[in-house]
Amino acid sequence: MNIIIPVKQVPETSNVKMDEKTGTMIRDGVESIINPLDLYAIETGIQLKEKFGGLVTVISMGPPAAERAVKEAMAMGCDGGIVLTGKEFAGSDTWATSYALSEAIRKIGTWDLILCGERATDGDTGQVGPGIASFLDISLATYVSSVEDIDNGLMVVERLVEGGYEKLQMELPALLTVVKEISYPRLPTLRGKQKARVTEVPRWSVDSAGIDKNRIGLNGSPTRVVKIETPKVARGGKIFAAKDEESLGRAVDELVDFLVMKELI
């Protein structure tokens, strides 16, 4: 069973700093990491490979430095990877990104399953996974929390939806986007790191992947970002200290009054 895992390199969000004047992200000194939600897809892919055999291939679209994300996945146990890179890709929205990745995945050849993180922590759209499935016209399940069975070209999965878990039976090939509940990502091993270090990650360009230039980048993207703002986060609420019985009593009284005033109780 061959598995493809698209991954994205993202800025470490816990340290995101915004330039208050321009409203843009300060990228200097911000570390790039593999999208944390992709780790659950990678772990799931490695587990399925351990159970059913086959190869796990990672693919990342981005700057040449996205190779780091691919190597990190290989250090965890993925077999190989590809970086899809070139200036033509810059500015691609989710439609164009889904198109580019689906064409590259077609080019990889035989595979049975594509696993994606639920969304990337920078763009936060969650649209590329379903988009790839739509372009490739393969079965799709999103928010998958467990893979129960794969047998005879059919797979049974559970997906986490509002109020419960839905069980689906789906034909392969398929694409799953997975949630955190599905697996606990392993750490890279020393052997994995060594293997990743010596393995060359091929760079695919628009031409080598057979991608139509007119359907990617800014020109190939149906959407345009017209404005970026930094929302004001601080609300400047009332803060009460509850140090002793008296101040505790007052703080709680004030809180209840506040809730009453807001018509919340």
Add this chain to the structure above:
Amino acid sequence: MPHREVWTLAEAGEGKLRQVSFELLSRGRKLADKLETQLCSVLLTGSMSDEDLEQLIKRGADKVYVVESPALENFTVETHSNVLLDLIKQYKPEIFIAAATTTGRTLMPHVSIRANTGLTADCTGLEIEDGTGNLLQTRPAIGGNILATIKTPEHRPQMATVRPRSTRPAPIDENNAGRIIRVEFKNNLEDKRVRRIGFRKNEDQGIDIQSADVVVSGGKGLKKKENFALIRDLADRLEGVVGASRDAVDRGWISYPHQVGLSGKTVTPKLYFAVGISGAIQHLAGMKTADTIVAINSDPEAQIFKVADFGIVGDLFEVLPSLNEKLEEVRSR
């Protein structure tokens, strides 16, 4: 040239229309009025009576397109996508919005690719641009650190998913009139590659943290699993549901569906209580659009106080029992 219709996707479960359907009508009505066009609600379902569908009209839809089939009883993206694409090709709407639920966030990307048009995820603001009539779609990104405004200048329909509870449901007006248009389900649109074979409800009642008015969340400060009883107690009194930080979930104190934040769910309740939660940026990303935020934490420097409308710096094991007692008192008054 007159603008074409504004569409909203209605959702139904167990034969009933979901609340988000009415929230979308509230958004859609404003857009349609500005464009001087019709607002239409689209529903794909197993079956629904005219009487139930009338609710969509009373809440502002000029037309309701409904496609009924046993094949649409449960959500499978492939079949739903086929039907929607067929409707879009036939009626060519100007704008098409859906809720950013698990259904909307699966179906809309699938459809937008095939309709060859743009889609903006999880919007919190929608407006019509003066002059061009384009839809301006505003959404938080990078963990809520920025608000991006996006448009789809040339492709149609302009598609967006909208964060549930980011607006109020459209009110009922008994005088509203509209038409119900039943569109026949074409059997060749059924895709049998994916089948729903079961459903299990969450063991906990009311675990749908995204549709709750009140969410009371607990974090690392609770120290152990058993102490979530305090959170449940407060949630019950406020008629809310229990949420949790990633720390609490990773420690096994509570199950994943309760998790609020970047690797969990984004919630927009009327009231959010953060108890023993420091307010890591990943947590804030999942709750800072709540109407009212109350924080209880022993660390006065905790980030959570920055986003709080009301905060108590203190020991939660003293504050919660005292608060619960006071709420009991208020209720019995």
